[in-house]
Amino acid sequence: MEESAASSVKAVVFDVFGTLVDWRTSLVAQLRGFGQEKGLQADWTALVDAWRSRYQPSLDKVRTGFIPWCVLDELHRASLFSLLPDFGLSALTDQDIDFLVRGWHRLNPWPDVVPGLKKLRQRYIVGPLSNGNLSLMVNLAKFARLPWDVVFGSDLFRHYKPDSETYLGVCDLLRLQPGQVMLGAAHNYDLRAADALGLRTAFLPRPSEFGPNQTTDLQPESAWTIVAKDIEDLAIQMGA
Amino acid sequence: MEESAASSVKAVVFDVFGTLVDWRTSLVAQLRGFGQEKGLQADWTALVDAWRSRYQPSLDKVRTGFIPWCVLDELHRASLFSLLPDFGLSALTDQDIDFLVRGWHRLNPWPDVVPGLKKLRQRYIVGPLSNGNLSLMVNLAKFARLPWDVVFGSDLFRHYKPDSETYLGVCDLLRLQPGQVMLGAAHNYDLRAADALGLRTAFLPRPSEFGPNQTTDLQPESAWTIVAKDIEDLAIQMGA
Numbered sequence: 401m402e403e404s405a406a407s408s409v410k411a412v413v414f415d416v417f418g419t420l421v422d423w424r425t426s427l428v429a430q431l432r433g434f435g436q437e438k439g440l441q442a443d444w445t446a447l448v449d450a451w452r453s454r455y456q457p458s459l460d461k462v463r464t465g466f467i468p469w470c471v472l473d474e475l476h477r478a479s480l481f482s483l484l485p486d487f488g489l490s491a492l493t494d495q496d497i498d499f500l501v502r503g504w505h506r507l508n509p510w511p512d513v514v515p516g517l518k519k520l521r522q523r524y525i526v527g528p529l530s531n532g533n534l535s536l537m538v539n540l541a542k543f544a545r546l547p548w549d550v551v552f553g554s555d556l557f558r559h560y561k562p563d564s565e566t567y568l569g570v571c572d573l574l575r576l577q578p579g580q581v582m583l584g585a586a587h588n589y590d591l592r593a594a595d596a597l598g599l600r601t602a603f604l605p606r607p608s609e610f611g612p613n614q615t616t617d618l619q620p621e622s623a624w625t626i627v628a629k630d631i632e633d634l635a636i637q638m639g640a
Numbered sequence: 641m642e643e644s645a646a647s648s649v650k651a652v653v654f655d656v657f658g659t660l661v662d663w664r665t666s667l668v669a670q671l672r673g674f675g676q677e678k679g680l681q682a683d684w685t686a687l688v689d690a691w692r693s694r695y696q697p698s699l700d701k702v703r704t705g706f707i708p709w710c711v712l713d714e715l716h717r718a719s720l721f722s723l724l725p726d727f728g729l730s731a732l733t734d735q736d737i738d739f740l741v742r743g744w745h746r747l748n749p750w751p752d753v754v755p756g757l758k759k760l761r762q763r764y765i766v767g768p769l770s771n772g773n774l775s776l777m778v779n780l781a782k783f784a785r786l787p788w789d790v791v792f793g794s795d796l797f798r799h800y801k802p803d804s805e806t807y808l809g810v811c812d813l814l815r816l817q818p819g820q821v822m823l824g825a826a827h828n829y830d831l832r833a834a835d836a837l838g839l840r841t842a843f844l845p846r847p848s849e850f851g852p853n854q855t856t857d858l859q860p861e862s863a864w865t866i867v868a869k870d871i872e873d874l875a876i877q878m879g880a
Contacts, residue, residue: 471815473815525778525782533813533815534790534813534814535813535814535815535816538765538789538790538814541789542765542789549778549781549782549791550774550778550791551789551790551791553813555813556796556813573773573774573775573793573795573796574774574775574778575711575713575773575775576775
């Protein structure tokens with residue numbers, strides 16, 4: 401920890417999907433349960449992985465102006481809809497699809513997250529800095545009992561990370577300087593964008609976010625302000 | 641309670657100054673303490689009342705476009721600054737003034753508020769719909785331990801109540817219809833604006849908000865969805 405860089409921090413905001421919640425295991429379990437209830441067979445793990453693989457390309461379509469602004473719930477829906485034929489699920493109803501898309505509002509936190517955030521919150525303002533829309537974040541926080549002081553969503557800025565409008569928008573709404581705000585994330589690209597704008601950075605590896613064969617983001621790729629084992633370790637390193 | 645009108649509600653958002661927190665008693669105590677510490681004499685109660693009397697006119701200057709958008713913290717500062725000479729306080733430093741303006745971030749809740757919000761939160765999304773800026777609301781919630789699921793501030797919309805952009809902006813960010821959102825407030829003008837846009841309404845009288853001689857907002861002035869004694873009573877009436 402660089403004492404001087406971290407000591408001015410007033411708020412710690414987090415990437416959510418992957419960093420705070422285990423979307424993959426949660427969604428696979430949900431889809432499997434859905435399949436059992438409906439008597440449907442499919443490779444649910446492969447569907448979740450394919451669904452997530454559409455995530456970054458769908459954000460990029462918005463970021464580049466190829467499609468107009470729309471919230472992550474809608475991108476999730478379009479991505480899933482386009483995948484259903486490949487998985488033999490073309491017969492799903494609109495209601496079924498809505499239910500599955502809302503699965504992103506019901507994801508389980510990694511075990512260190514709730515105790516770690518509770519500690520951090522005693523000393524810092526704590527919240528999400530996610531590509532999820534605000535209502536998704538609010539529902540997710542209620543489901544996963546994430547003890548946030550404030551909830552930011554990408555729809556506040558009508559931009560997706562790593563666009564600068566998201567990181568600087570959070571600083572602006574908190575009426576803090578970038579150097580007073582820390583981003584905690586399991587993804588180096590996210591920290592790289594925050595760091596370039598003057599935010600403080602904390603890397604927390606989630607080596608099984610993408611499953612047992614993950615090869616990316618296993619290590620910090622730059623001299624981030626803090627590298628922590630998990631959120632509880634981050635709280636300790638931040639003196640909370 | 642109109643069973644049908646309230647039963648579709650998913651989120652209950654609250655006016656804050658007066659409805660949730662007792663700004664007058666809190667600020668008088670703070671100013672008195674400040675005066676003792678600094679060895680200053682003034683009619684602190686009169687200063688607080690004069691300060692608050694500048695509130696609505698300062699909002700109106702923004703709402704009518706007479707001055708450009710600025711956050712409530714800045715309006716509070718300008719109002720206080722203009723009053724200081726009348727109270728023999730022209731010698732206050734910028735730092736003193738900043739400290740006093742930040743007093744609006746350190747207000748005590750009425751006694752029913754924290755237990756009432758905790759109950760409501762078990763069944764509904766709960767948050768502020770205030771003219772305060774987001775950072776003010778975040779700091780206030782940390783100080784007063786207000787258990788919010790989401791924090792809205794007027795700077796998200798760059799409009800002040802009763803402009804429709806605030807009420808409809810909250811519904812939009814929650815991805816709810818106006819009829820699924822209830823405003824709780826101690827002020828009839830606020831409920832009137834929300835009601836006209838299709839939101840549900842709950843009136844909670846705060847007969848000593850403006851001190852012992854208050855003559856306004858002692859009673860509901862229309863057939864609001866719910867009239868409650870306080871937030872705990874509202875939670876009971878809402879089945880939470």
